[in-house]
Each structure stands twice: as structure tokens, then as C-alpha cells.
Amino acid sequence: MIEDLEELVLCESFSSDLAAVARSAEVVAAMGTRHLGAEPEFVVIDGVTHLRWTFGTPKVLLLGHHDTVWPIGSLATHPWSVVDGVARGPGVFDMKAGLVQTFHALAGVGSLDGITLLVTGDEEVGSLTSSRLIEDTARGLAATFVMEAAADGGALKTARKGTSLYTVHVHGRAAHAGLEPEKGANAGIELAHQILAVAGLGAGATTVTPTVLSGGTSLNTVPAEASVGVDVRVSEVAEQKRVDAAVRALRPVVPGTRLEILGGPNRPPLEGTMSASLYALAQKLAADLGVGPLISASVGGASDGNFTAGVGCPTLDGLGAVGGGAHADHEHVVVAEMPRRAALLRALIEAVR
Template identity: 55%
Template sequence: MNYRDAARDRLDLLIDHALRLVACESPSGDPGALERSAGLVAMIGAAYFGVRGEVVTRDGVPHVRWRLGHGPRRVLVLGHHDTVWPVGSLQRLPAVADGGALRGPGSYDMKTGLVQAFLACALVRERPGGLAGVSVLVTGDGEAGSATARALIERESAGCAAVLVPEGAGPGGELLTARKGVARYRLEVVGRAAHPGLEPERGVNAGLELAAQIPVVAGLGDASVGTTVVPTAGSIGTSVNTVPDTARVAVDVRARTDAELARVDAALRGLTPRTPGARLVLHGGVTHPPMPPSADLFALAAASAAALGLDPPADLAVGAASDGNFTAAAGVPTLDGLGAVGGGAHTPDEHVLIAPIADRVALFAHLLDRLLAG
């Protein structure tokens, strides 16, 4: 089969399905919205796989799974259908295709990539042997850290020769061969409340203690090895006329190695108060291990591009994590960034370029074909 021609022939259908998914809002943590989205993913997938997806609910979060053909699992296609966008975002950011781009909340991260992977699988389904041994898993909490999906991900990928992740490509269409590990924390300061006018000296100001700790926390990053430690959202106190007895800040940590994640973790747990009477409490830890590169799988993708007459793909390591972190850390060769080319993830400018879509589908299909052929 000529995968490039076949993908071009079905591009209009793919765009229609992608827009339908974007128009079905699916913020992480919204059970009703996720249930509607999972149902739509299962239905749209049926048009490509010939069977409706199984909705697997874990702790109230719906994930969609296909186990295609018979025999042992050989390749896992892994994505997510949840987004960071709250219900109502479509009112100002509608799902549209115009000016050579497909736009809307979740269009790039990663609903268009899902449909691209579905179509690629459908093209390979027409080969002898079909999709025997292929699993497709679309999680419902990928943007929230995949707490409920991780066990499913690891179980579906166990024993596979490869995991293919149709997350958005790099800014120049690069395939993502490595991702940093992620840890998330909440640093809480416990002080003592007091009236700021009558007896402020009886209070222990948690806000001042937090202000002293934030530069220390930020200083744990190490640019020489790519480790970032960023204090993000926070709050101080509960009343404008009370010495604050509580203060808190979230901390985002990204690192290329387990050793760096462990170093920062130990340093955060070793923080000591600067303010007499204040107490520090740390919550959280590592959510995603680092994703090591798979040189062999990238080389196979490069060979597929050459066979299709496409430009050689470039590879890219990024700081953002995906569900592919879990499979790669478990020792399963994983290639990410096989989805849409575009940008603006998590911003009002989120978009997908339409022109590269068919060739990205063809590359995915050819790579999957080669993996199934052994």
C-alpha cells in the first residue's frame, strides 16, 4: 500500500473527526466531561478499528482501550483524551479548520494526534495479518499525571516490542526521543495566628517564612545538567487582618536523571525553618520518571521516512513529560512526538498545521507496519 496516498485520500475524514473530538470538551478532573469524551473516542475509534473501544474506568476516570487481534501484545499505541481546558473554553476558542490550521482547545495536545494514530492503524489493518498484537490505550488523566492510568499503561506495555505515542511533534516536526522526569511538591509553612494590630508579636508569620524559603527552593535547580526547580502557584493566610499562620507554594521539578530527582527531593526534605516557631511540611514527590531515548526505534522511524520519500526526521529531547515516560522507564522502547505538527499547547494559540498531517500518518503507519513485520 502507498501509505502517503492513502492518508491524503482520507484527510477530510480525519479532520472532521479531530474537530469533533476538540468540540467535546474534556478537562482533567471533570467526570461528566471525561465520560462524554471517552464515549466519543470509543465511537470514533470504531470507524478505524472495526470495533468500539472498551471504556475502562479507574477511580472515576474513564480510559479507552482496544486489544486488537489475537496473540501476545506486540505494539502499544498510547495517548490521552483529557485536556487542560475547562468547560466553556470553546465559546472563545472554537473548534475550526481554516487558514491551513486546525484550532481549538486540545487540538494539538493531543486530539488531532489521536485521530492520526487511529487512521495510521486503519491503514495497517489492511495489510496481511492486520493489527494482531496491537493495543491502543487512550487515558483520561494524562494531563493530570496519569495517577489512575499508570497501572493500565504499564500492564498494556509489558512485553511489547515498542510503544508509539502520538503526542504533538517538536516545533519543527521533530520526533521526541527523550523527556525529563517530573516531580511535584507542595511546601507548606505552619506558623501561629495573631491580631496584627493588638498583639502581632504573638504571631509567627508563615508568609515571611515562605518568602525566605522560596529563593532557597529555586536555587536547587542546576542549569548545567538541565535540572529546573520552579516555585509556582501559592497562597498566604486566610484573612487580611490576621498574622498568617499558613502559607504554601507548589514546586515543579524537571530533571533528566533519577539521580537529579533524588538530589532535589532530599534537599527539599532537608529544608529547615528560618523563622523561630515556624514549621515546614512537604507533600508530593516524583510523578514521572525520566524517559530515556530508544536509538533503535528512532532509527527504524528514520528508515520508514526514507522508504516513504520523506525528509529525515530530527530528534528532540524536551522537558515536558507524557505517558511515554512510564513505558520507557519500564524498559519498553518508546518513541514520542509521532502526532500533529503545530504549537501553542495550553495557550489560546493552540493549533495544528494541516499540510503535514497526511505524511505524519504515513510515517506512523509505515513504522507500525515494520514493527508488526518483525
């Protein structure tokens, strides 16, 4: 498992570098072929390379991704290493160790009939090309097991917030800030109004966060354009709909300006009801295997498991690596947990299939 993990980590796969993602797909495909005895289907959508193995009539989906947030060259500053039972390197935790565990789990399954394995190449940038592929693959299946990394303490992820992403763009009118500012329509002032309005839409577990700001061209010009990115996180579909309606109902305050609303819901929430039965099964199997007790967590970050839950497929997430530091300098994996998690995944597949 360590040798396989090293091979994946040394093949850098920054999401925004499509050539690197394609090279990574070749490495992942070769590794999967060695373990599973079958080559995958290469699904290339808008230049992004995804992989899918299908055995017989699909009943269970195993879901993961091979892209990472780490730019090419990160190995120079974050080299691959295994020291005192801890593996480090770019993407080791999110989520290359999860892929290794998946391959080793499947290699020990008596028959692969009824199993589909989908490994996408753009999860870290919003799954823009793979979301429909994921939904179509999961629709009607008995279960999806998401091999994303575990939460703190090795917790399985039984609920994830859904996400919506917006850009609120203000169109104003430029004018000289010293000679005739009254002839302009200040997009910056209007944007300030909209930022306050958007920030007020959060409630309870729902967060609505203004993020990236831009606007203006020079210090002596009334800005004609300005915009703000908005990140929305919700625990329930009803909240996602409420916020979406409120964002689209925004109206300008400054005379002469107009608003353009771009974006919308990106991932539906993975509600706890979609994982409850699978988590109970996992607890029982973990006890039988001696790899428990398991704990669970509800997290704010989204994954491709949100898509599978959104089409009605029971989904259990966080079955991948145990460690921490996703996207950060201290990203790491506890190596001793890798075979234990592979054994749990294998038992789940056998029980559901």
C-alpha cells in the same frame, strides 16, 4: 481525517469535567470501533474514563489521551475551522489530531495482532488515575509510540524531562500583629526562607521553580499557615532522586514553625537512550516513505511516554500532529501532515511488530 478531527474537536473534553470526559470517551470509542472493527475496553478509575483496545498478545503500545486543557464553552471563543490547510479549535493539536492519525494508521495495517491502543482521560492533569494503567500496559513490550503532538518543525520528541511536584506547607502560630506579634510564629517569614532554599536546588538542566503561593488570613494577624507549590524538571533519574532527598531534608528557620512536605516524583524522565533505536528506525522509514528528513528534540514538558520509558519500554514520542500552539489561542494543526504522519506510524508498527 478532517471529518474525524472535527467530530473530536466538537466534543469538548476538559480534564476537570468528568462528565465531559466520559462523553468524549464515547465519541472516541465509536470512532475507533468504526476504524478498527472492534470495541474498546472502558476503564473507569475514580470517575475518569480511559479506553483500551488489545489485539492478540501485546507487543506494541500506541499511547494517547482524549482530555484537553480547554474549559467547556471554549468552542465559542475558539471555533472549529479549517482555513488554508490549517485546522483550529480547542485541543486540535494537543492531541485530537494525534488520535485521528492513530485510527487511520491502524485502519491501514494488514493485521492488528500484537497491538494495544490506550487512550487515557487525565493526561493534562498529571495522569493521577492512569499512571499505573499505563505502566502495567507498557511493561515488557517491544515499543511504545506516543501520539502526542510533534515539537517545533515537526520534530519527534526523543527525550523529555521528568517531573516532580511538591507543596511545602509551613505551620506557624497566629497572633495579633499589633498587640503581641512576638507571641506568633510567622509562617510567611518561614515560607520566604523555604522559597529561597528550594529555588537554590536547581543545577544545570535541572530546574526547581517555586510556583503557587498562599498564606495568611488578615492584614493584622501573624500568619499561622503558608505554602508554596514547587515544580521540578530533571533530565536524569539521579537528579530526580537528588532533588527529592533535598526537599525532604528541608528544616525550618523561624522558631515555633514546622514544615510539612507533600508530593514527590510524578513522572520519571524519558532519557534519550530509551528512544535512540526507535528514532533511528523512524529516520530510515521516513526516508523510504518520502516523508523525511526527520528531526528530533529534547523538551522540558512531560507526557505519558515518561511512564512507559520508566518501566523500561523503548519509547518514541511526538508522532502526532504537526502544528503548534498547544494550550494557547493559536493552537493549530497543519492538515497536509496528518496522512504523512499516519503513514510513518503504520510503517513503524509493521517494522517493530
